[in-house]
Amino acid sequence: MSKRIPVIIDTDIGDDIDDAFALCLAMQSPEIEILGVTTVxxxxxxxxxxxxxLLELGGHPDIPVAAGASIPLSNPEMFGKPVDFEELPKSYRPEYETGLYSVLTGMELIISILENSSEPVTVVTLGALTNIADVLRYRPDLKKKIRQINVMGGAYYMNWTEYNYACDPEAADMVMCSGLTVKAVGIDVTLHCVPEKKWMLALNSHTHPCIQMLMEMCRMxxxxxxxxxxxxxxxxxxxxESVLxxxxxxxxxxSRARFTRGICIKLSDHNWQMPGRDSRLYVAKQVDAPAFVxxxxxxxxSMGEMK
Incomplete structure (x- = not known):
């Protein structure tokens, strides 16, 4: 097997269940090495x-986890309304408290991992992009240690203000303009990726404690x-990328308009005279949803099965 890809996962786990599914998938993917997880x-x-x-129950207690930025770079409102940044996630339970997450902030953990890595690291962002934007602002010298940024965020082929970008439009725009290679998977593509009932039934009857926690979160x-x-x-x-x-x-x-904060604006067209081939942003246009799901x-x- 080829060398594993080192990754940092930045997530807003605890509300929409897809973050927890992604973390379980990461633990089950031998192609990658999870160097750390940050929250946002x-x-x-x-x-x-x-x-x-979730990592502990999945058999990965040594992966460092750090709490990152709770507040966006500038505007404290979202969709024209104030945000309670102390609000607990919907699937939070007091029994999840282990006290073992890192004393570092999310930005500090990302910086530490990048500084100490012998090779460029892939950053996977599954929520607002505040943490990685902070790293790019305060340590631009570490760009060379980032292989690429794989983003779940935005809507590129439909008129939609996607949630992750709406959380912190300034941060999303900063990452998009960073000059780094960005592979963005938007909601216009991901909406096709819905598991059939048979998969959910299999998870509901699963005996592995990590999957049981996943499904408890799912029901919440x-x-x-x-x-x-x-x-x-x-x-x-x-x-x-074969499915994309x-x-x-x-x-x-x-980031400035009242009703369209967080929306993606395409500039690579005839009006702006900016050729897409000059960009380091790659956006997902189509997905083979059945194959991926x-x-x-x-x-x-298959978590917990003998290999």
């Missing part, structure tokens, strides 16, 4: 406890059992 947006401390507990998030694999698709794109079609484009994230869910369902 609205009570990142509680999110860190959830992530740490959704009453109908419907799940969309937004974040797992972004994680999957790190090591297997990417194209080079130039996009910016709107089957491969992803098969890995998660």
């Amino acid at each position: 947006f609205k009570n990142s401390r509680a999110r860190a406890m959830i992530a740490k507990r 998030w959704t009453k109908d059992g419907n799940v969309c694999l937004h974040d797992p698709l972004a994680l999957w794109s790190v090591f297997d 079609e990417f194209e080079q484009q130039i996009y910016r994230v709107e 089957a491969r992803c869910m098969d890995r998660i369902v």
